[in-house]
Amino acid sequence: MGSEAIRAMFRVAWLTSVGVVGVPLPAHAADTRAADGQWSMPSKDYSATRYSALAQINRTNAKGLHPVWTFSTGVLGGHEGQPLVVNDTMYVVTPWPNVLYAFDLTKEGYPLRWKYRPAVSPNAIGVACCDTVNRGAFYSDGRILYNLLDGHTVAVDARSGRELWNTQVADVTAGETMTMAPLVVKDRVIVGASGGEFGIYGWLKGLDASSGKVVWTARNIGPDADMLVRADKFKPPYAQGADLGANTWENASWKTGGAPVWGWLSYDPELDLVYYGTGNPAPYNPEQRVGDNKWSSSVLARRPDDGALIWAYQFTPHDNWDYDSTGAMILAEIKVNGQPVKALVHFDKNGFQYLLDRATGRLINATPFVQVNWAKSIDLRSGKPVLEPAKQTGVSKGNVKGICPSPEGAVSPASPPAYSPKLSLFFTSTNNFCTDWEATRSAYLKGTPFIGANIPYTAGPGGYLGALIAWDAGAARKVWEINEPYPSWSGVLATAGDVVFYGTLDGWFKSVDATTGKVLSKFKVGSGVVGNPITFRGPDGKQYVAVFAGIGGDWELLVGDTHSDDPADVRAPLDMLKQIARHTSKGGLVWIFGL
Amino acid sequence: MDIWPVTSAMKANRTTIVSVSVRVAGVVCYAAIASCARHEPAAPAAAGAGPPAIPYEAHISAGGRTPAGGEFNNPFRNDPVAAENGEALFSAMNCDGCHGGGASGWVGPSLADGRWRYGGADGEIFSSIYFGRPKGMPAFGGAISATAIWNLVTYLQSLKPPAEVPTEYWEE
Numbered sequence: 189m190g191s192e193a194i195r196a197m198f199r200v201a202w203l204t205s206v207g208v209v210g211v212p213l214p215a216h217a218a219d220t221r222a223a224d225g226q227w228s229m230p231s232k233d234y235s236a237t238r239y240s241a242l243a244q245i246n247r248t249n250a251k252g253l254h255p256v257w258t259f260s261t262g263v264l265g266g267h268e269g270q271p272l273v274v275n276d277t278m279y280v281v282t283p284w285p286n287v288l289y290a291f292d293l294t295k296e297g298y299p300l301r302w303k304y305r306p307a308v309s310p311n312a313i314g315v316a317c318c319d320t321v322n323r324g325a326f327y328s329d330g331r332i333l334y335n336l337l338d339g340h341t342v343a344v345d346a347r348s349g350r351e352l353w354n355t356q357v358a359d360v361t362a363g364e365t366m367t368m369a370p371l372v373v374k375d376r377v378i379v380g381a382s383g384g385e386f387g388i389y390g391w392l393k394g395l396d397a398s399s400g401k402v403v404w405t406a407r408n409i410g411p412d413a414d415m416l417v418r419a420d421k422f423k424p425p426y427a428q429g430a431d432l433g434a435n436t437w438e439n440a441s442w443k444t445g446g447a448p449v450w451g452w453l454s455y456d457p458e459l460d461l462v463y464y465g466t467g468n469p470a471p472y473n474p475e476q477r478v479g480d481n482k483w484s485s486s487v488l489a490r491r492p493d494d495g496a497l498i499w500a501y502q503f504t505p506h507d508n509w510d511y512d513s514t515g516a517m518i519l520a521e522i523k524v525n526g527q528p529v530k531a532l533v534h535f536d537k538n539g540f541q542y543l544l545d546r547a548t549g550r551l552i553n554a555t556p557f558v559q560v561n562w563a564k565s566i567d568l569r570s571g572k573p574v575l576e577p578a579k580q581t582g583v584s585k586g587n588v589k590g591i592c593p594s595p596e597g598a599v600s601p602a603s604p605p606a607y608s609p610k611l612s613l614f615f616t617s618t619n620n621f622c623t624d625w626e627a628t629r630s631a632y633l634k635g636t637p638f639i640g641a642n643i644p645y646t647a648g649p650g651g652y653l654g655a656l657i658a659w660d661a662g663a664a665r666k667v668w669e670i671n672e673p674y675p676s677w678s679g680v681l682a683t684a685g686d687v688v689f690y691g692t693l694d695g696w697f698k699s700v701d702a703t704t705g706k707v708l709s710k711f712k713v714g715s716g717v718v719g720n721p722i723t724f725r726g727p728d729g730k731q732y733v734a735v736f737a738g739i740g741g742d743w744e745l746l747v748g749d750t751h752s753d754d755p756a757d758v759r760a761p762l763d764m765l766k767q768i769a770r771h772t773s774k775g776g777l778v779w780i781f782g783l
Numbered sequence: 784m785d786i787w788p789v790t791s792a793m794k795a796n797r798t799t800i801v802s803v804s805v806r807v808a809g810v811v812c813y814a815a816i817a818s819c820a821r822h823e824p825a826a827p828a829a830a831g832a833g834p835p836a837i838p839y840e841a842h843i844s845a846g847g848r849t850p851a852g853g854e855f856n857n858p859f860r861n862d863p864v865a866a867e868n869g870e871a872l873f874s875a876m877n878c879d880g881c882h883g884g885g886a887s888g889w890v891g892p893s894l895a896d897g898r899w900r901y902g903g904a905d906g907e908i909f910s911s912i913y914f915g916r917p918k919g920m921p922a923f924g925g926a927i928s929a930t931a932i933w934n935l936v937t938y939l940q941s942l943k944p945p946a947e948v949p950t951e952y953w954e955e
Contacts, residue, residue, distance in 0.1 A: 314881060314919015317890060385880065628874065635921050637880020748888045749951060756900040757892035758948045770953050 225725030227273045228327040230369040231604060232722070235519035236454040238606035239682045240723045244731035245783060246685035250699040250708040253781045256732070257298055261776040263287065264753050266718050266740020268602050269324030269369060270679070271778065272332070273724035274346065277301060278734065279327070280778055284313060284320035284337040288344060294727045298780075302349030309360065312338035315635065316365045317385040319744035321718075323452075323602070328372040328397065335366035341379050343400060353400030357381075361635050363388050368514075371453035372397060373462060373492040380449020384467040384512065387638030390447035390484075392464060394495050404495035408447040408466045408483055409433045415483075416495045424500045425550045426571035427482070438478035444632045445477060446470030447484040451514030451601040454532075459547055461489040461498060463532060465513035465601070472510055473627040473640035475582040480505040485513045487534065489549060499549035503536050505572060508581040509562055509625065510595035510643075511538040516604040518614070522662045524552055533661045535605055535616050537597030538573075540566055543661055555664035557657065558598040558618050559648055562591055581641070587626040594621035594645050596675060602741050604720060606682035611702055613667060614659040615688045617676035620648035645746075647764050656680070656690050658705060668705030674768060677741065679720025681733070689733055691717020693743065694771035697735055697779065713737035715775025716750070716768075730782055737777040750774055834913065834924075837906035855906030859937040869938025872931055876923065886942060891920065897944035908936045 225242060232238050245253065261267070265283035272279040278291040278298070288304040313320055316337060325334035331352060332344045339358030344351055357379060358364035363386025371378045377395040381388060390408040395401065407414040411434045412422075419430065429435070434442050448467040455462050469477055469484035485504040490497055504511040513536055522531040522543060532546035539560035543552045554566035563573035579591050596619045599605070605616035623645050630640025647653060654676035658667040674693040681689040686702040693716040699708045716739030723733045739750055748759030749769040761769060835853025844850065859865030873879055873886065883889035892900060901911045912932045915922030923932065 310917050311919045314891065314921065316919075319890065631875060631877070633877055633926065636877040638877065639880045642884060745883075745889045748893065754892065754900070756896075756898040757888060758896040758898055759888040759893050760945050760947055761951070767953065769951065 225731075226275075227271070227722040227724050229272070229371070230270060230324045230326060231452055231454065231516060234455040234457065236452055236516045236604070237518060237520070237609070237682070238604060238680060238720065239608055239684075241684045242723050242725060242731045243683065243685040245683065245687055245699075245723075245733065247687060247701045247703070247708065249783055250685070250687045252783050253699055253709040253711075253733070255711060255779055256782045257780040259291070259298070259778045261287070261289070261738075261778065263776045264774040265738060265776065266319040266321040266744055267736035267738030267776055268321040268367075268718050268720075268741055269736070270720040270722045271734050271736075272325055272327050273722065273734070274327045276727045277346070279325055279332055279346075281322050281325050281334050282776065283322055283738075283740065284308060284316075286322055286334070286336045288325070288332060288334065288349070290346070290349060304344050304349045304351065306336055306340070306342060306351070306354070308336045308340070309338040312360050312365050315360050315363055315383075315386065316367065317382065317637070318742050319740045321367050321602070321741050323367055323450075324369040326370045326372050326377075333370050333372060333377050333397075335368065335370060335379055337365050337367065339364055339366050339381065341366070341370065341377060341395060341400065343377075343397075355395060355400040355402065357393055357395070357402060362386075363635055363638075368450045369452070371455060371462065373455050376403065376492045378453060378462060378492060380464065382448045382450040382467075384446040384448040384470055385637050385639055386635070387444035387470040387632050388446060388448060389443060390445070390449060390466060392449055392488075392490065392495065394492065406490060406495040406497065407433070408449065408488065409437070409442045409445045409469075409481070415497055416490070417497045422497050422499070423548070425548055426501065432482045436480040436482045441477040442481075444470060444638060445481060445484060449514065451512075452516040452604055454517050454519055455492070456519055456546060460491060461546070462492050463487060463489050463517040463519070463546070465515060465517060465534070467512035467514050468510045469507050471630040471638045471640040472643075473583055473630055474506055474508045475584060475627065476630065476640065478506075481507065485511050485538075487513060487517055487532070487544070487549070489546075501544060501549040501551065501571060503534075503540070503542065504538050509538070509591060511536065511597070512601055513537070515597075515599065515601035518605065518607050519546060520607050520609065520661075522612070524662050531661070533607070533614065535599050535614070537593065537595075537599070537601065538562065539593045539598035541659065541661060541664065542566075543664075553664050557616075557659060557666065558620065559592050560598070581625040581627050583627045583629055585627065587624055589624050590622050590646070591625055592622040592648060593619065594623035595643055596621050596645070596742060600677055600742070602718065603677050604679040606680040606688065608682040608686075608688075608702060610684055611686065612660065612662065613702065614661055615680040615682055615690075615702070616657060616659065617678060617680065617690065618655045618657055619675040619677075620650060620653050620655065621645045621675065622648050645762075645764065653764070654693070656700070656705075658702070670700065670705050670707065674765065677743065678717045678735075681721040681723060683723055689721040689723075689735070691719070691721065691735055691737070693717070693739065694768060695737065695739075697721075697737070697781070699733075711781070713779050714777050715739050716743065716772040718743065733781045735779050737779060738775045739772050740774065835906070837904075837910050839902045839907060840904055841902055853906070855909060857905035857909070857933055857936050857940070859933050860905065860940065862937055863941075865934045865937040866941040867938075869934035869936070872927070872935050873938055876927060878935070886939060894939050895942040895944065896948050903940075905936060908939060909933065912936070
C-alpha cells in the first residue's frame with residue numbers, strides 16, 4: 189500500500205471514531221488516532237499523552253531537521269497551546285484577540301483558507317492574571333471549538349470559518365477569564381474558567397456541542413448541590429461526609445475561594461470519566477481560609493453527560509503555596525511492582541509525581557521529581573502530605589524563607605508532559621526556583637486581584653533554572669535530564685521515532701534522543717517557547733513538527749524587559765534572569781520543521 | 784449625592800477636598816478610611832459640579848488648537864504623608880496585584896518608570912483610577928473616595944524611575 193492509501197484509511201478510521209456525535213469512542217480509538225498523522229485535540233488523544241506513532245523522524249535522522257515554513261500571527265504575547273492539524277489544514281489560535289487561522293497545507297507556502305476574528309473585549313486583558321494566553325482549540329465533527337479570553341466559547345465551521353455559535357460562559361466582571369482548551373466528549377463541550385488570583389467561585393461547565401447551550405455547571409468548591417455531588421455516586425477515597433467543598437473552608441470562604449480550571453482535561457471512554465485538575469485556593473494568604481479547602485488543588489473525576497462528581501483527590505490540602513493542580517492528568521497503563529495499573533499520572537506544581545488508580549482515585553505512589561521542602565513525603569495510607577512545619581505560610585508566620593518549589597511550580601501546568609507508551613517514559617519540563625513567602629491580609633473587591641502575599645523568587649540549587657527530564661513513573665525515578673539556564677516552560681512531544689521535542693525560554697527549539705537525552709538538533713526560533721510542539725503527516729506523506737514561538741505567560745510578568753512594544757512600560761529585569769532579554773523579546777510565530 | 788471639588792476650590796485650599804464616594808462597604812471602607820484619615824475633608828465644597836473632563840496633554844490637537852477642558856490638580860502634590868497613605872492604599876485596594884509591588888509592573892504596566900500610557904499629569908492619573916482604562920484597568924471611582932485617589936496619585940508621582948531606564952546594557 190502506498191502512503192496515500194494508508195493515509196486515506198487512517199482518515200476513514202479517524203472520521204469513524206470522532207465524526208459521529210453521541211456515540212462513545214471505542215477503547216482503541218486513542219491508538220487509532222495516534223497513528224493517523226493528524227493532531228485533532230490539544231493533547232493529541234483523550235489520554236493526554238502528546239505521543240504520536242509517526243516515526244519517519246527518528247534518532248538517526250533528526251539531526252537533519254530544519255525549518256520549512258514560518259508565519260507571524262501578528263500578535264505579541266505568550267503563545268501557549270498548540271496548533272491542530274486535521275484534513276490537511278492547520279488551525280492556530282492566537283493569544284487575545286484570539287484570532288483563529290486555517291492554513292491550507294496542500295498549497296505551496298501554506299496560504300490561509302480563512303481567518304476568523306471574534307469580537308472579544310479588551311477588558312479581559314486586565315482580568316487575566318498572567319498574560320493573555322490561549323491553550324488551543326479542539327476539532328470535533330467538522331467544527332473548531334475554543335475559548336475567548338473574555339469568557340466566551342465559540343464553535344467555528346472547520347471548512348468555511350463561519351461562526352456556528354458563540355456562548356458567554358464566564359463573567360469577566362467577576363474576575364473570570366478563559367485560557368484553557370475545551371475537551372469535547374460525545375455531545376458535550378467541557379470548559380472551565382481562570383481566575384484563581386481574582387477570588388472566583390471556580391467551575392466546570394458542559395455545553396451542548398450542537399447548540400452551545402450550557403447543559404450543566406459544576407462548581408469545584410462549595411456545597412454539594414453546587415458541586416453536582418450526589419451521596420450515592422460520589423466516593424472520594426480519603427474523605428467522607430456531606431458538603432466537603434463548603435465545610436473545609438472557615439467562614440464560608442469558599443464563596444471567593446478560586447479553584448479555577450485553566451489546564452488540560454482527559455477522558456477514559458471505558459470508565460466514562462472526565463479528569464481535570466483545579467487551581468489554587470484564593471487568596472494566597474491561607475489564614476483567610478482555614479481548613480483543607482476542598483476541592484482546590486485537586487483532581488476531580490466527573491461524568492461528561494451530566495457533570496456528576498464520581499471521585500476527587502486533593503494533592504495539596506489547604507494550599508499555602510499557590511500549587512495549582514491544573515497540569516495534565518495523563519492516562520496510561522503503568523507497571524508498578526510488576527503489576528499493570530490503569531493509572532492516572534500527574535506532575536504537580538507542588539513537586540510530587542502522583543500515580544493514582546484512575547477508577548477510584550486511590551493513591552499508589554507519590555515521589556518528588558524536583559527538590560521539595562514544603563512536605564517531607566505523601567503518606568500513602570491517608571493520601572495526605574507529611575508537612576514541613578517551618579515552610580507553612582500565613583500572616584502570623586511572617587516572612588517564610590526558602591520554600592521549594594516556587595509558585596511557578598516544579599513544572600508549570602501550562603507546560604504539559606508527554607508519555608511514550610513505547611518506552612514507558614514520561615518527559616516533562618521542570619523549573620528550579622524557590623521562594624520566600626510573606627503573606628498579607630487581602631480584601632476581596634470584585635473584579636480586582638485577591639492575592640495577599642509578597643513572593644520573591646530565588647534560584648534553586650545547582651546553577652540552572654530549569655530542565656527537561658525523562659521519568660519512569662512505575663519505578664518513580666529520573667532516567668535522564670537536560671539542564672537549562674532558564675526555566676523550562678514548553679510542553680513536550682514524544683514520538684514513535686524515539687525523538688522528543690521541546691523549546692526553551694531563550695528561544696531554542698530542540699529535538700532530543702528519547703532514550704538518552706542527547707540533543708539531536710536545535711534551531712533559534714525568534715522568541716522564547718512557551719507552547720507545545722505537535723507532529724503530523726503532511727499531504728506529501730512526510731512527517732513534520734510544528735511549534736509556536738512567543739515568550740509570555742508568567743514570563744510576561746516576570747521578565748518585563750522582554751517587552752519592546754510599549755514605550756510607556758519599561759521595566760528592570762528580574763534579578764535572576766538579567767540576561768534573558770539578550771536572547772529573546774516578545775513574539776508570535778508559528779514554525780514547521782521537517783527533514 | 785456625590786459632590787465634586789471644582790477646580791478653583793481645589794487649587795486654593797486642600798481642606799476643601801471632599802470625599803466623592805459614599806459607596807463604601809466592609810473592607811473597602813476600612814481601606815479608604817483608615818489610610819486616609821489624616822486627609823479627610825473638613826467641609827464639603829460647592830456642590831453641583833460633575834467630574835471635570837481632562838484634556839490629555841500628550842494628544843495631538845487638530846489645527847493645533849487644544850480643546851477646552853477642566854483642570855484638575857493634585858492637592859497633595861509632594862506631600863509625603865499623602866504618598867505614604869497612597870502606598871498603603873496601593874496594596875489595600877489590590878493595585879499591586881496587577882501593577883506589582885512598588886508599581887514596578889506585572890500584568891499591568893509599570894507605573895514607576897516615569898512613562899504613562901494615559902498621561903502622567905495630575906488629572907490624567909486621577910482619571911485613569913477613577914474611570915478605569917480600556918485594557919482592563921478597573922474603575923475605582925465607585926469604590927473609593929476622591930481623597931483616596933489623590934493619595935494614590937501622590938504615591939505614584941513620588942516614585943523615582945530606576946537608573947537602568949531607558950537603556951539596558953550587557954557587559955561581556
